[in-house]
Amino acid sequence: MAGKKKEASLQVSVTNQEQWEEMLATKGLTVVDVYQQWCGPCRAVVSLLRKIKNELGDELLHFSTAEADSIDALEHYRGKCEPTFLFYGGGELVAVLRGAKAPLLQKMIVDELSKEKLVLEQGGERKAIKDYGLLGEDKEEEEETQAGDEEGISVPDSKSCTVAIIKPDAVAHGKANEIIMKIQDAGFEILAHEERTLTETEARDFYLHKAAEAGFDDLVRFMSSGPSHVLLLSRVEGSATVAEAWRDFIGPADVEEAKREKPESLRAQYGARAPFNAVHGSEDAEHAGRELAFLFPGFSRTASSRTEPAAEEERVERTLALIRPRAARENRDEIFARIHECGLAVALQREVTLTEEQVRRFYPQHVEQDLVFPALLQSMTSGPVLAVVLVGTGAVVRWKNMLGPWDVDRAREESPDCLRAQFAVENQPNNQLHGSDSPEEAEREINFFFPRQRTLAVIKPNAVEEHKDTILKEIRDGGFCVAHLKELLLSRQTAEEFYGEQRGKPFFNQLVEFMCSGPCLVLLLTKENAVEDWRAMMGPADPGRAKEASPDSLRARFASDILRNAVHGSSSEQQAEEKIHLIFGDVCPEAAIGSDGEADATASEKAENSEDGKPEL
Ligand code: ADP
Numbered sequence: 001m002a003g004k005k006k007e008a009s010l011q012v013s014v015t016n017q018e019q020w021e022e023m024l025a026t027k028g029l030t031v032v033d034v035y036q037q038w039c040g041p042c043r044a045v046v047s048l049l050r051k052i053k054n055e056l057g058d059e060l061l062h063f064s065t066a067e068a069d070s071i072d073a074l075e076h077y078r079g080k081c082e083p084t085f086l087f088y089g090g091g092e093l094v095a096v097l098r099g100a101k102a103p104l105l106q107k108m109i110v111d112e113l114s115k116e117k118l119v120l121e122q123g124g125e126r127k128a129i130k131d132y133g134l135l136g137e138d139k140e141e142e143e144e145t146q147a148g149d150e151e152g153i154s155v156p157d158s159k160s161c162t163v164a165i166i167k168p169d170a171v172a173h174g175k176a177n178e179i180i181m182k183i184q185d186a187g188f189e190i191l192a193h194e195e196r197t198l199t200e201t202e203a204r205d206f207y208l209h210k211a212a213e214a215g216f217d218d219l220v221r222f223m224s225s226g227p228s229h230v231l232l233l234s235r236v237e238g239s240a241t242v243a244e245a246w247r248d249f250i251g252p253a254d255v256e257e258a259k260r261e262k263p264e265s266l267r268a269q270y271g272a273r274a275p276f277n278a279v280h281g282s283e284d285a286e287h288a289g290r291e292l293a294f295l296f297p298g299f300s301r302t303a304s305s306r307t308e309p310a311a312e313e314e315r316v317e318r319t320l321a322l323i324r325p326r327a328a329r330e331n332r333d334e335i336f337a338r339i340h341e342c343g344l345a346v347a348l349q350r351e352v353t354l355t356e357e358q359v360r361r362f363y364p365q366h367v368e369q370d371l372v373f374p375a376l377l378q379s380m381t382s383g384p385v386l387a388v389v390l391v392g393t394g395a396v397v398r399w400k401n402m403l404g405p406w407d408v409d410r411a412r413e414e415s416p417d418c419l420r421a422q423f424a425v426e427n428q429p430n431n432q433l434h435g436s437d438s439p440e441e442a443e444r445e446i447n448f449f450f451p452r453q454r455t456l457a458v459i460k461p462n463a464v465e466e467h468k469d470t471i472l473k474e475i476r477d478g479g480f481c482v483a484h485l486k487e488l489l490l491s492r493q494t495a496e497e498f499y500g501e502q503r504g505k506p507f508f509n510q511l512v513e514f515m516c517s518g519p520c521l522v523l524l525l526t527k528e529n530a531v532e533d534w535r536a537m538m539g540p541a542d543p544g545r546a547k548e549a550s551p552d553s554l555r556a557r558f559a560s561d562i563l564r565n566a567v568h569g570s571s572s573e574q575q576a577e578e579k580i581h582l583i584f585g586d587v588c589p590e591a592a593i594g595s596d597g598e599a600d601a602t603a604s605e606k607a608e609n610s611e612d613g614k615p616e617l
């Protein structure tokens, strides 16, 4: 094909050490796509590179692809499935980008090229960097083996992990995603990521070491005022611990000082006056260990080393598989048989006919690719797509390995047993199966096809004081995300409206009085099937029946009687939306495909809107 030839000349193919050195000697900026033999170069960016080359037409700009498996210098990039681009100027590494993020890649190419020109034309100094993906891994592997020798280690080595929090101020201002990108670009690896609203008690315990300091109460109130993003970070690093590297990256706690002394730090960029300084970092390795145990109690050692293939295999993950219309029609059973054979379980599945708009939203990274997108769009809209959530240890990589190379011709040549080769369709350039690229992408993609439902939960006045923490923990353990949380004393009017459905019932007045008798904790929960699942966790309204029918339910354990039955939950999706509106105002939905084509909200977007439209209480 003519297209292929063009691609070959656009990117110089480097497949051995000798060619690698030749490439390093090339004058100008070279952008190298480092790829794994089994998945091939990142085709997703080819048309972007071509566009850039055409637009800039610069002789000093070069592209190449380099196979990690056969080039000694790339030893440490082997086995990583994330697309990686290395930028070399005058044989020195000047920048690294992980992930096929088109806008960022474009910006980096333009920036790095102009820097390289400054060096070449005006004798500027080239700023070489070190990629932590290339450094010190041997050392970390050693450490991990040692840690692994000891039995019963339940948390990662605190030297290699630290806890970071994107605080409620930054989240509420919609900065979470931007900050997360910066974190990744700075070479930190995000091992775990959770959005959660700390309760006052949790915030108090978390900052216990600051209890004697002025402003402690403000800090606690602030930290429990809305959702935060809690992150577990690691970084492959020679000398400093990741805790130190992270603290250095966020800058001084005092934002004014940060602006003066470290203007590029996160706090200088995103913070305001105390206590609103946007981000948190564990003070040192010891604190990191404690905070890790506090915020990620279920975190196991194996998850600390995601870059290590063995560990990846041990982690239970979800991934999204898409079986495109043709294969969904013709090969569904065989594909499911292969899924089961390799030990992955099917957690959710759904058939949907996508609109063009939806395909564009699902594949933002491919939309601009003139060579790829039209065929992809055609194939994705030609009938119902089968979306399947697969669960298992190392599911993301395992499913990717089963799929084989993206390019159908390559799949056939190189691994004829892989699913993309086996279920390829004659005369169709596109493969028939999709798999998520990373656990993070998997969650985005799963949420696209299986949007989370929202429900309103209330911990009623009789249970707030004594059982709030237990109930919250069980909610989180049950897989719900607490998108909003508010402790409040209901006014009579709000309570009446809240229980509008019960108006006229003999117990209505009693119920309203009870609900206003003390503070309630109101929660906006999200999860797939949230309404029903939360009702199942609560159990029947009458604790007598609850004890019989579901003795483990919250009401069986914490209800005093049918009136004071500890918790409330919406009984339908529609009721949930009404009551969420009543309590939290307009918390606006995100664009994803819902069961009825409606949009649903992500927790973070809801959070960003939480300031608006609160009811008068
Ligand atoms: P649920 O809370 O499970 O949705 P209902 O919607 O039927 O249950 O009732 C709303 C609330 O009214 C109950 O949670 C309970 O607090 C109260 N309630 C229901 N039935 C009675 C009753 N017979 N006597 C007193 N209070 C009741």
Ligand code: MG
Residues within 6 Å of the ligand: 569, 570, 571
């Ligand atoms: Mg009800």
